[in-house]
Amino acid sequence: MRTEITDLAALRAHREAGKDLRNTVLTRLDLTQEDDLLRTALDGAVLLGCELSSKSRSRAEAAGALLFPAIPDLPYQVYRTHLYSTDELFAGFDPARPESYADTPDARIYRHSKQQGRQPDPLYALAERLHDHSVTAALTETLARCATGPVAVMGGHALARDSSGYRGAMELGAALGRAGFTVLTGGGPGAMEAVPYGVRMPDHIDEIIRDVACAPRFGAGADDIGRWLAAGLRPAFPASELPQTIGIPTWFYGHEPPNPACSLHAKYFANSVREDGLLTVATGGVVYTPGSAGTVQEVFQDYAQNHYSSVGPAAPMVFLGKDFWTNDVPAAPLVQQLARGRDAEQWISVTDDVDEAVALLRTYASTT
Template sequence: MQTMPAHAAHHNDREIETLDEFDATVSARATLAGFRVQAVDLTDRTRELLTTDTAGAVFLGCPMREDAAAKVRADGAMVFPPVLDLPFDPYRGLLYSPDELFASLADGYESTPDALAYAWFQRTKADHDIFASTLRSIHDDSVSDALDELLRGTPVVGVMGGHAMARGTEAYAGAARLGRELARAGLTVATGGGPGAMEAANLGAYAAPYDAAMLADALRLLAKTPKFTPSITEWASAAFEVRSRWPKGGTSVGIPTWFYGHEPPNAFASHIAKYFANATREDGLLARCTAGVVFLPGAAGTVQEIFDNATPNYYESRGEPTPMVLVDRAHWTERLPTWPLLQALARERAMEDRIALVDRIEEAPEALKRLGS
């Protein structure tokens, strides 16, 4: 089974994103000239900053003592100071973890960094404050950079589907089994990072290192709290109970957005790329699904994702078309007749051999493999 590549192996070697990387760079190179240091607390590295060349370096949101800041500015470095009293770090170098976004969950979801970031977003969006919109843009760009670093060279398969799919249903269990099978086949599962079908697929990837009995037990535990309404606190707490019982879960990616603030991220994605701008998030999620996308039954959001994905496949604007597998014939031909339009678009295009409609979720991995070969 594949594990996701180590972060350090893939990021730009001029970027420093942890204190360990800072110490290793100063020790090995004896210079920080031209480096980018991102959201690293340097208050205890004053001696190193005072004695190391920092010409042309950029410090993005790095706390440091005033004498160190004065010295690096005198060297010709640029210093973007931390922005105080924000519920998020706009310069962050790494993706979020569930533990980070759900910190303080015991005090209620409203106390978590995730909920506080959404509240800040709502407040500043209404003000049309250019400083706030700049901070949101910097944050989202930092998240995209971290996501690229994490996924570079990794085969990624997207699993899309609606947030309404409840825990305890056969559809949810099927989506979880799909996520587990894809992860065990060496693919990195990526979802929209929210509840429902998205959570189920991330749960399946989390369960990949364990036997099938573990997933069945986890599904039973989660079924007691079927939806994130009326209580996100109870819904998320049930997920963390599963994580504490089976702490060594597999890796996957969730890519949610604060744009849909009523919809919390799920706790089973090991890496969470959460965005303020939904358009950036949507495009980024699909563009990174290099091994194809499975579309489970959903509503408007999933329909949009199907055609967001079909457009670059149609024009081959990202190179060779990637596989698209739609699951549930009745849903996609009768309830929301998306399949006939997708078929008509694909006719006599390179993407024609890269689309499939299957009746059952169990058929999706084989269809994905067939289309990708």
């Protein structure tokens, strides 16, 4: 297992302990004035986006280290060491000037990605894949700090902030937060935003809805998104040492802005990596609220993992909204039929009761 070092203090401590740099990964370090730190065995070392003097670069290459250079002219960092915060994605946004959303890193990265089309320049394609790998590593490290397996909530992006469904999603989030779960969503608008608000501020649902309902939906232009974002930034979240909610959005659907309610965002370029990854890391189970084709796709991706135990033991699948999931979009009966007689069967629930849904998740958490 390689040791990853992401700051100079950690590198100095590593070297002062008498350790060499074989099979280490150094990420985004400015080593131009640190030649002495590299005067050691370097075979098998990997340097990602590090700055080196010409002498150190020649020595590292001769010693067998692999050097991945920084890639110029990109609006994002390829070699990330942490997830995105709301402040980072929306840096430079001025709520008094909704059009300023167009100048945020989130908007600029989306434009850059969209310009690549279906066949991106090979350099940019490689950069996006390296970025997504870094995000996955940061997400894995973040989730390792959770006391229980995180729970994901899936649902539609179209829920308006002033709708009863949005309030219901907030109440679901509040119940999950009170139960102590770290909650994952797709990171976008609608249910994906309402749930994190509830998780983080369970006793302030009415106040939040008053704050955000003045911009009930996001629109297509920067001005419309900016007004939606400005309203969403009004609630003041309490500080927390651990991330209570993590959004996992994608620039593939970059016209849908990431919501400002999540503690952190693991934002990807590749939607396929993002979708499969979201379901894979939700080891505490998944709650399905009413949604459209994307949510239905996630249902069967999730069940396939449970059916074949491809990522571990079968985890809960909770269909919240009995009439929707059995009549309007009858995915639940098919999943139940497929699970009959298998380990997954006991962890499938179709209910209208949030407390019942949370109770199943808590029971599962106590067995793992």
